Amino acid sequence: MSEAGIAAMAEAIFAKPGAAVAQAYSEVEQDTLHFHSAAELCAYAVRLEAEGASEVLLAVHYPDMAGHFSPRRIALDPAQCDGRTYRHVCEGWGVIRVYLRLSGGKGLASHVGVNSQKRAEKWQRHYPEFGPIDAWDWDAVGRHERRLIRVLKKVATQEGLS
Numbered sequence: 001m002s003e004a005g006i007a008a009m010a011e012a013i014f015a016k017p018g019a020a021v022a023q024a025y026s027e028v029e030q031d032t033l034h035f036h037s038a039a040e041l042c043a044y045a046v047r048l049e050a051e052g053a054s055e056v057l058l059a060v061h062y063p064d065m066a067g068h069f070s071p072r073r074i075a076l077d078p079a080q081c082d083g084r085t086y087r088h089v090c091e092g093w094g095v096i097r098v099y100l101r102l103s104g105g106k107g108l109a110s111h112v113g114v115n116s117q118k119r120a121e122k123w124q125r126h127y128p129e130f131g132p133i134d135a136w137d138w139d140a141v142g143r144h145e146r147r148l149i150r151v152l153k154k155v156a157t158q159e160g161l162s
Helices: 003-013 038-050 117-126 138-158
Strands: 020-023 055-061 071-075 086-090 096-101 111-113
Touching: 003 038, 003 055, 003 096, 003 138, 038 055, 096 138, 111 138
Parallel strands: none
Antiparallel strands: 020 055, 055 096, 071 086, 096 111
């Protein structure tokens, strides 16, 4: 995705007031980065691409979605992670995941996704740390997801990626 495409997605993400936007996964043994504007998110994507990264993976939450949104520290196995012991992850039943493949990246195409209420109900007993599923406004979750998908499809069409 080009810088213009990233900018269009960043504008769409921050188009609604109160957007909470963060790295889905922090760097190892680092705090989670939070973004407060489209410009800040775009600068982050440019920096990642300059460093050779192939994607930006975000967690997005809007106030009307309700539910719980905050980074959670997870333990890593130091034997498998060059001695490193933790990182943070932003997860939750209705948290929207935005995956943007950078222009030099290979692999999965950019996409937007979120759990459905039905899927959350099926998996709730396996992930009690996500809290109750009825804490989420699933209509709002779906509205925001569909809006971001529409923008992503438009960008993909404009860039010949669809």
